[in-house]
Amino acid sequence: MLKLGVLGVGAIATVDYGVLPNLHHIKDKVQLVALCDPIRDRAAEAAKRFGAPEVYDSLDAMLAEADIDAVVNLTPIPAHGETSLAILRAGKHLATEKPLAATMAEADAIIEAARAGDLRVVCSPPNMLYPTRIEAARLIREGVIGKVAFAKIRASHGGPASMMNWPTDPTWFYQEGSGPLLDVGVYGIHEALGLLGPAKRVSAFSGITEPTRVVRSGPYAGKEITVTTDDNTLIMLDFGGGTFAVVDGTFNVNAAKGPRLEVFGRAGTLNLPNNINQNGGRGIDLFLLEAAGGLSGWIDLDLAHLEPAQRRVDGLRRALLADHLADLVAGTAPEVMGADVARHALEIMLKAHESARTGQALELETTFPW
Incomplete structure (x- = not known):
């Protein structure tokens, strides 16, 4: 069980597709221990809503006092580098919103700190965990469209x-x-x-x-x-x-x-849908020059086998960050993000x-x- 702290309780933390409302789907993997936000009342309100037992208004305090294994970093973009580096240097695994940092020096330091501490890092966006993206990558890798x-x-x-x-x-x-x-x-x-x-x-x-x-x-x-x-x-x-x-x-x-x-x-075209948030981005359109018997055409792909994984993605939404981090720490999944x-x-x-x-x-x- 990965004991989790969340840094920042703004929109990406609390909206219906955000991290906190969807952690309950992985309660067998992740335990929410602490919330941290510079506006303490906002953190306290979110803690009451989502069942976090501890509240902090300082990252340093949460890292020093909370019994946590990892932190989900949901701070604004300019703060990612400094806060993520502090999290890793405190010996905690990290899941962070995009982008990883603001400068290449910050990004290099994050990677070095994770390597030195044997820690796992997950960085949004989670798109390549979506079943249709995984399937599209497989089709391209196997040369289906040449x-x-x-x-x-x-x-x-x-x-x-x-x-x-x-x-x-x-x-x-x-x-x-x-x-x-x-x-x-x-x-x-x-x-x-x-x-x-x-x-x-x-x-x-x-x-x-x-x-x-x-x-x-x-x-x-x-x-x-x-x-x-x-x-x-x-x-x-x-x-x-x-x-x-x-x-x-x-x-x-x-x-x-x-x-x-x-x-x-050279052998075909692969299309993915207009919006990954509409119908879960379930479709893949595939055109092949040699679709059948020397004829070209669009292929009706049977993607029914992706549906269980897609339903899980639909449920987790932005909590995919914490889910993937838990899997990496447990050694049960290959690194994607x-x-x-x-x-x-x-x-x-x-x-x-x-x-x-x-x-x-x-x-x-x-x-x-x-």
Whole structure:
């Protein structure tokens, strides 16, 4: 049983798809011991709601006093590096929201601390734990669509300010240290890496679409936000051998009808659905040049065998972070959301902005086992 502390009890911790409401699905693996948030009353309210016996307003205090094996780090993006490093140096396993850190130096230090302490690290997003993503990776790896030429991945949405009834002040999403590439583009990058392996080069265009945004609805409706970080980034990744991918990280996709993810191979095409949150992202569309008897066509894949795993994913939602960490600590599952992949994704995002500034394609220095 993994004894767990949770750092940060904001939206990703408490909304219906968040971590805390769904931990009960893995009560045989994880015991919630402590919640920590700088706003103690908020932590106390969440502890009462979700049955955590201990409350802290300081990470140092929780690490020193709570009887925990691991921490789920749900702090804002700029705080990930410092807090995750403190967690690991205290000898605790780590599950953290994306991205892994804000700088490559922080990411390197996290990996070194985990290695030195023989600790496990899990980093969101959890997309490559979804059954359809696992199946798509298998089909690509086994050559069903032939040599992959390129992939197109749409990870973006319209941004919190454009959404209906966003519950909190969305300003920080549009400020330095955040932005759509780190917030949503990271999902598409992790999917590209999970399907195609480590990338070798990155190039990008990036900029601010409009200098201000106005919150559309909800408690902050009408608030004007000054945009200080890029809100529109398009990335091209080079995987070597003539295999490429295009990934977007933007707050400008208010609606779209096409597939979320398309992979084009020399022998066929593989599509994954428009939204992983609609019907659990259950579908896979497969086109083969030699579908049957020399004829080309779309294949009706039987994915019934994925349904039990899909139902489990649907139930766990963001608690997949804690579930996967518990499995890694117990040695019952292979690593999927590890720190090496997350560091590679971070390098891609940081160098994408650099590429956009310099107009150059940049070599990537990190990698991960593949």
